[in-house]
Amino acid sequence: MKRRNFLVAAGAAFLAGCNKVAESAPGAKLLSAAESWHKAAHRFLSNREALAPEYPRSAISPYFRGNGSVDPTNGDYQAQAASDFANWRLEVRGLVETPLSLTLDNIRRLPQRTQVTRHDCVEGWSAIGEWTGPQLSLLLDAATLRPEARYIVFRCADELSGARYYESVDLIDAYHPQTIIAHRLNGEPLPIKNGAPLRMRIERQLGYKHAKYLTAIEAVASLEDLYGGKGGYWEDRGYQWYAGI
Amino acid sequence: MTKPAKRHALTTRLWHWSNLVAMVILFMSGLTISNAHRYLYWGDWGFEAKDAWLAVPRFPDWMTIPGYYSLAVARDWHILAAWLFALTLLFGWIAMLVNRHFKRDIATRREEWRPANIKADIAAHLRLDFDHGKGKYNFIQKLTYGLVLGVILPGMVLTGIAISPGMEPTFGWMVDLMGGRQSARSFHFIFAALVFGFFVIHVLLVILSGPIWQLRSMITGRDGR
Numbered sequence: 001m002k003r004r005n006f007l008v009a010a011g012a013a014f015l016a017g018c019n020k021v022a023e024s025a026p027g028a029k030l031l032s033a034a035e036s037w038h039k040a041a042h043r044f045l046s047n048r049e050a051l052a053p054e055y056p057r058s059a060i061s062p063y064f065r066g067n068g069s070v071d072p073t074n075g076d077y078q079a080q081a082a083s084d085f086a087n088w089r090l091e092v093r094g095l096v097e098t099p100l101s102l103t104l105d106n107i108r109r110l111p112q113r114t115q116v117t118r119h120d121c122v123e124g125w126s127a128i129g130e131w132t133g134p135q136l137s138l139l140l141d142a143a144t145l146r147p148e149a150r151y152i153v154f155r156c157a158d159e160l161s162g163a164r165y166y167e168s169v170d171l172i173d174a175y176h177p178q179t180i181i182a183h184r185l186n187g188e189p190l191p192i193k194n195g196a197p198l199r200m201r202i203e204r205q206l207g208y209k210h211a212k213y214l215t216a217i218e219a220v221a222s223l224e225d226l227y228g229g230k231g232g233y234w235e236d237r238g239y240q241w242y243a244g245i
Numbered sequence: 246m247t248k249p250a251k252r253h254a255l256t257t258r259l260w261h262w263s264n265l266v267a268m269v270i271l272f273m274s275g276l277t278i279s280n281a282h283r284y285l286y287w288g289d290w291g292f293e294a295k296d297a298w299l300a301v302p303r304f305p306d307w308m309t310i311p312g313y314y315s316l317a318v319a320r321d322w323h324i325l326a327a328w329l330f331a332l333t334l335l336f337g338w339i340a341m342l343v344n345r346h347f348k349r350d351i352a353t354r355r356e357e358w359r360p361a362n363i364k365a366d367i368a369a370h371l372r373l374d375f376d377h378g379k380g381k382y383n384f385i386q387k388l389t390y391g392l393v394l395g396v397i398l399p400g401m402v403l404t405g406i407a408i409s410p411g412m413e414p415t416f417g418w419m420v421d422l423m424g425g426r427q428s429a430r431s432f433h434f435i436f437a438a439l440v441f442g443f444f445v446i447h448v449l450l451v452i453l454s455g456p457i458w459q460l461r462s463m464i465t466g467r468d469g470r
């Protein structure tokens with residue numbers, strides 16, 4: 001019992017030290033720098049276009065877990081769902097020459113990419129599903145990015161714990177061939193728990209990057225003016241912006 | 246056998262103590278990550294208790310970094326300490342090969358594998374006599390250090406890389422070799438458990454064989470006896 005008390009005390013002192021380091025300015029800087037070293041290492045070792053693995057249909061998991069928002073109740077989402085998303089619009093806007101406003105039908109008529117990929121959640125689990133939708137690059141080229149555009153922001157319809165969900169990627173991931181706007185999962189229209197009617201697939205990063213309930217795609221020069229300024233709902237709550245680790 | 250006056254090279258000592266710092270941070274932040282989803286699977290995918298081969302117990306906060314449940318903060322620490330850990334290991338291996346410490350003190354010799362020698366070595370360990378080998382380390386010590394340095398620690402880095410989705414486009418073959426991402430995650434956890442097992446026995450043996458001189462040797466390099 002004594003030894004255990006000693007261990008607990010030593011652990012507590014060590015933890016207090018760690019938390020002091022994390023709270024200090026240089027400590028916080030170091031901790032967030034590590035993320036960009038990983039990103040640099042990943043991009044140095046991998047071709048920018050290198051593909052995440054794609055699986056045969058037989059590898060699809062029996063069911064695709066939903067996480068985060070699984071049935072948004074804010075705004076008019078429920079009414080939209082009741083009308084089968086007939087009035088849903090996806091806007092492409094921000095630093096683009098020709099802003100677009102697309103219906104689901106417009107999106108379904110674009111050239112499609114279908115990919116069976118694995119979804120890795122930051123919590124640790126994985127699921128495999130087949131996704132179908134147009135490549136993001138197609139929409140960005142149709143709208144024509146302005147030269148100042150550095151990030152693509154994904155605007156979402158759902159609120160999680162009272163705050164609006166959003167996400168962002170840089171142009172390398174935005175133009176990656178597997179980055180698609182999915183409207184089908186396993187050959188069926190996207191279920192509500194998985195982000196109906198539209199969601200992103202950013203295949204080389206963790207699940208929280210794959211924004212669901214997508215309403216707009218916005219080209220921006222900086223992420224600082226959006227919400228918490230870190231480029232995403234979970235990033236504003238301390239998670240890494242580069243979620244390839 | 247005369248023992249060299251210099252027991253541990255500076256590079257060995259630098260590696261050993263930076264490794265300890267990195268390891269403690271990685272292990273304790275790893276326990277928070279484990280708490281985020283306590284099920285381990287084989288194969289490419291898995292997300293429900295019924296598919297798991299192991300339900301890991303929830304680790305109490307005092308064992309974890311940051312000491313309360315925050316997956317975001319734990320991941321910050323984990324991916325920072327991963328650099329210290331991996332670069333120190335690389336440095337340790339280069340130093341050990343260049344100064345021949347590996348060949349001289351850790352690589353086992355053929356005659357040491359004779360059953361009689363192994364039996365004698367185990368018997369000596371049971372009598373708590375650790376100072377009986379011909380070289381600096383006895384057979385079991387060499388074997389254990391060799392496995393830790395050559396298999397388990399590099400295995401931590403490789404399985405850690407294999408769980409990272411950003412690395413997979415390039416290292417997909419490695420993930421396949423491990424049997425899929427969830428298998429790689431299971432191996433990462435198993436290796437962490439092995440490291441912990443080694444750590445407990447290692448520290449226990451240091452204490453049993455004379456903690457003061459052992460620590461003095463590992464810190465100053467001079468044989469502390």
Ligand code: HEM
Nearest residue numbers: 124245271272275276278279327331401402405406437440
């Ligand atoms: C370069 C070295 C390392 C890298 C790149 C790395 C990377 C990672 C990553 C990405 C995860 C998240 C896995 C998930 O999503 O569930 C993880 C989890 C974990 N790591 Fe490491 N790690 C490294 C070294 C270590 C070491 C040395 C230890 C312990 C001795 C350790 C212990 C753990 C544990 C216990 C988990 C939780 C496993 C789970 O339940 O998912 N890691 N590591």
Ligand code: HEM
Nearest residue numbers: 257261265268390393394440443444447448451459460463
């Ligand atoms: C409080 C923790 C630790 C203490 C007090 C400690 C102490 C020592 C001491 C005294 C030695 C020299 C043994 C001898 O000369 O016979 C040693 C060697 C060694 N320790 Fe540790 N150690 C600790 C943690 C660790 C950890 C966490 C690891 C790795 C997972 C580790 C791996 C090794 C290895 C591989 C050697 C052999 C080094 C060589 O000669 O290249 N130790 N340790």
